[in-house]
Amino acid sequence: MDAFLFSRKIKEVVTMYNHRKIEKKWQEYWLKNKTFKTLDDDSKPKYYVLDMFPYPSGQGLHVGHPEGYTATDIVARMKRMQGYDVLHPMGWDAFGLPAEQYAIKTNNHPGIFTTQNINTFRKQIQSLGLSYDWDRELSTADPNYYKITQYIFTLLYKKGLAEVREVDVNWCEELGTVLANEEIVNENGRMVSEVGGFPVVKRPMKQWVLKITEYADELLEGLEEIDWPLGIKDMQRNWIGKSIGASINFPVKDHDLTIEVFTTRADTLFGATYVVLAPEHPFVEQITTPDCKAQVDEYRNQSKAKTDLERTELNKEKTGVFTGAYAYHPITKELLPIWIADYVLISYGTGAVMAVPAHDQRDYEFAKKHNLPIKQVVEGDISKQAFVDDGIHINSDFLNGLNNQDAINKVIEYLEAHNLGKKTIKYKLRDWVFSRQRYWGEPFPVIHWEDGTITILDKSELPLELPELSDYKPSKSIEGPLSKAKDWLEVTRADGVKGRRETNTMPQWAGSCWYYIGYILNKGNGEFLDLESEEAQKRLEKWLPVDLYIGGSEHAVGHLLYSRFWHKVLYDYGLVKCKEPFKRLFNQGMILGENNEKMSKSRGNVINPDDIVFSHGADSLRLYEMFMGPLEATKPWSTTGLDGARRFLERVWRLYVNEDHTLSAKIVDQDNKDLEKVYHQTVKKVTEDYETLNFNTAIAQMMIFINEAYKS
RNA sequence: GCCAGCGUGGCGGAAUUGGUAGACGCAGUGGACUCAAAAUCCACCGGACCAUAAAUCCAUGCGGGUUCGAGUCCCGCCGCUGGCACCA
The missing domain is CATH 3.90.740.10 (Valyl/Leucyl/Isoleucyl-tRNA synthetase, editing domain)
Structure with missing residues (x-):
């Protein structure tokens, strides 16, 4: 595997600066000693630094993930050293279509596939040496978690913000299932399924809709008070389209x-x-x-x-x-x-x-x-x-x-x-169709009675867990696969009236709408605090809003608008005390392949972070990704550039350690007057650049410092 | 079409408030070390003129402008990227 990866022979140097040994030792130490555990020490100021959590796909991590994760990690470490109580968690956006398709294909429970993927992702992320508090880890597909997703839905319902409406869905007769937009392709102006190329028609169906349009003005006004990239704010403004x-x-x-x-x-x-x-x-x-x-x-x-x-x-x-x-x-x-x-x-x-x-x-x-x-x-x-x-x-x-x-x-x-x-005032923003005719999502805490009424489950009845199915294939009816779970589906009231549970599930966005709150409520033993409990309220007041949120701009009008909407609903219930969930947002750019094209299997230009961690080490990978250019820019990968990052780390190493592994004579207790000026320049520049997330120039300054140290 | 952003050496990029353009790194060239190579260390590295250097001139997509001074500000083009797209 490594032959083509090494543009430079690192082999013999490995005996000197041995990244595999060093990184393994410390990663184990950190995990064992919970070095990065959130202190919950109220005497310190708090800092909440958050990554957009990943969907744990079967592909594993790509080089784009470590970019944003390293940026937040740098800030988290700096803030800890500056005396802040830092919350820096990681979790999994675990419901979604690929797991469902895997289940249909193999007739395995999608949860098995998801758990495997989460384990791979966790291992990969830990191998990058990131300073997460793993006691806060969460998964949106965990019943303990989606219990609260379901509860927040009931809060929306009680406020009249959730209602059933007739909405067109993409129905494919041949496949016997409803398709998502991304499962449909256009063939000579007709809709056909991506799988098999069967015709798809629009068909009305009763679905849950969330009335996000009622919050259009608040969502617009809230943009004024948050520190987000102008482009994202504009995109949200255009999307709302007042x-x-x-x-x-x-x-x-x-x-x-x-x-x-x-x-x-x-x-x-x-x-x-x-x-x-x-x-x-x-x-x-x-x-x-x-x-x-x-x-x-x-x-x-x-x-x-x-x-x-x-x-x-x-x-x-x-x-x-x-x-x-x-x-x-x-x-x-x-x-x-x-x-x-x-x-x-x-x-x-x-x-x-x-x-x-x-x-x-x-x-x-x-x-x-x-x-x-x-x-x-x-x-x-x-x-x-x-x-x-x-x-x-x-x-x-x-x-x-x-x-x-x-x-x-x-x-x-x-x-x-x-x-x-x-x-009159009109908006482009549409109400949010919140139903999916799928299995692998949060079930709605709802019962439809034969007399036409609807009951919303009480908090004490949650979570309403997903039933096991004998097979995950499409239902052949316009309803979702849950319609096949007879025992789960049918309920009878004390007065003999019969009812059915909702056969739709919630979309993937649901779980990600409030996960930044989920980390705060996480008790660390697999359970979550009750949102309304005194302890939860105390914690939420302390930790919210998120001080820094980093992720890709592809969520500009999806996730980032939907979570702001839910947050505002929770605010109106008095459950959160700030109007906006994410105070400062930053979008990392995309990393292209070495040929300046988007990385993809078919182009053969994919860089796998696991390979880099093995060949050059996590620190080289992280250093290189931060040094490539501005965090927000789209920039091409360069293997020789990566070598340069590795070379710098070796240079730092050799400044301290002699070839025989003894401490270098250059390392002394006294101040060196020759270095005084460049040292102060470095402290100033790195501090400022970290605050503004200009990591590339901060690293350049550290290189200047090391060059000076070599000379003196 | 509309909105946002960008355009600087061979390459990634720096110049944070209008004040030495090209920091730092990559690639390249030369030297030291070595039997030799790799690694390492040192030096050079936008272009023109020039044996070399100094000096000078040109140079931040193109054309104008403001200013003592413009990569940075203003006007008009060209090109690229992302988003939205018959939203009345």
């Missing part, structure tokens, strides 16, 4: 219906020349005239068959059909034709828009294509495209002469006074 606009009512001719549209450009109301509904809009059925029915039905079927991908990717072609119906302009009472088109999304705003082709590019393209009238209401050039900038209003009755903002204010005032519409 727009201030107006909803305006357009009554339908010959029907007792009013179409409500949402617009941010109410000022262009006099330029509206038609109305467009999303194909899925509930009014379509009722308003379509008999002579248009055939084309409307066909269009709606077409849109249903399109994949999400196709609907967005083919956005040059603005397709749509006329319903035969008309709506009244709310002010001029003109008749405007009502169309349906899939450029209008049912899931945003009201699923209906007033089309102002002169001043909206999408409406412009649609009007050109379908020969609909274009009416200009803001001065500007509309010969080639819509004019969307600020300008003076024309052809707009009482808005004439105003600019955009003044016109918006004035028209909304008018609409509100005449009961035709009102100022």
Whole structure:
């Protein structure tokens, strides 16, 4: 194995600086003596430094993991030395799809696979010599842990933030299962399963939904008070997508219906020349005239068959059909034709828009294509495209002469006074579909009774553990595999009413939403403190928020938004005392292969940390990864660069130790005046650079110091 | 298309607040040690002019600008990376 790994012969040096011997000795010592145990000493200031915990995949650790872990480890060690009580834990995001697929393939319990992987990961992480407090270790798939995940769900439910709703799922008849988006591929514009290439269709199903949208404003405001990379904050802001606009009512001719549209450009109301509904809009059925029915039905079927991908990717072609119906302009009472088109999304705003082709590019393209009238209401050039900038209003009755903002204010005032519409705020953020038709996840603590009511399990009944199954293959029904666990599934109430447990499980995000709290509640004996207990409250108040949180930016709008949401719910229950869970966030960059491409098996450029730990040692690996460049940058691996890191450690070693393993004569008790200046420079620079996570320059300074020490 | 970030030697990168551009490392060149090599130690290492050095000039993606002074600030381009993407 090592032949190609060594670009340089380390063999003979190993007798001098023997990393295998040294690292083994100290790692065993640390583990045995619990050197890095959190003290819980209230006389010291606290520091909570957290890594994004890994999903323990079958692949094991890759070189990206040690990068973030080393960064947090440096900070943890520094803070301990500076007299802080440091909480620095590690755990496992242990539920997930690969374990489920393994279970289906081998008919083994996914927990077996998961436990094996966790053991491998733990061993690998320990071989890196990281200073975790292993008494705090946790796994999201541990019933002691997911007991609290389930309990937090009941808290959400009691606040009205969890409800059952009809939501489309990706159903694959052939495989007899519901598929996740990442298990579907696009084949000639049709959805097919990644496995086998069988057709997949959207099908509605009752699912749990968490109303994260109710916290949209708080999630937005909270961003102001936290020290996160600007890019991540922007991504969250865009994801939440708050727009201030107006909803305006357009009554339908010959029907007792009013179409409500949402617009941010109410000022262009006099330029509206038609109305467009999303194909899925509930009014379509009722308003379509008999002579248009055939084309409307066909269009709606077409849109249903399109994949999400196709609907967005083919956005040059603005397709749509006329319903035969008309709506009244709310002010001029003109008749405007009502169309349906899939450029209008049912899931945003009201699923209906007033089309102002002169001043909206999408409406412009649609009007050109379908020969609909274009009416200009803001001065500007509309010969080639819509004019969307600020300008003076024309052809707009009482808005004439105003600019955009003044016109918006004035028209909304008018609409509100005449009961035709009102100022409205909409968000891009959607409620969170919280059900998965899977086995390997947290069961919902819920019973559905035959009389149609729902019971949420009491805290004393938790955890509701996953039942054992005779096989993990798909259920062949739209329900998840849990529907096969008859004994577990069916319950009877004291009054004889029968019920079934929920057959869905929670998504992988659930367990990771509160794990930073889980470490604090961990008693160290496999149990967790009750969230509401006095002891838990005392600990939470001490340790939260997380002072420094490091991980990849791929969780920018998933995990990091969902945990902030749960945290805010817990805050509203008074269970946590701070509004934000992660005070300072930092994203480490990606490590590319030596050829500057993403590491992957197929490219043959994967570096395995185990091999490096064996050949060069954990300290060389860690030093190199910190020296490669800025922590946040994407940077390529270099084997000769790694050799350089190893060489520096040997150089430091030789400064202390003679070839015969005696202490070097250079190491003396007295201060050396020649080194005084560079020593102070080094202390200052390293201290500052560690605080700002500029480890590459801190290491460069230490190299300068060692070079000077050699010279004197 | 929109949002964010980046562009500096052969390579990874430094220059933290507008003040000696290229710290530190890798690769390379020369020397010492050695029978020889490896390892180690020392020196050199952006380009032009030049035998060499000094001196000078050019140089931080491109074109302008502000300033005594710009890699850093401003305007306009070009290129790359990440994210979002018909959000009305």
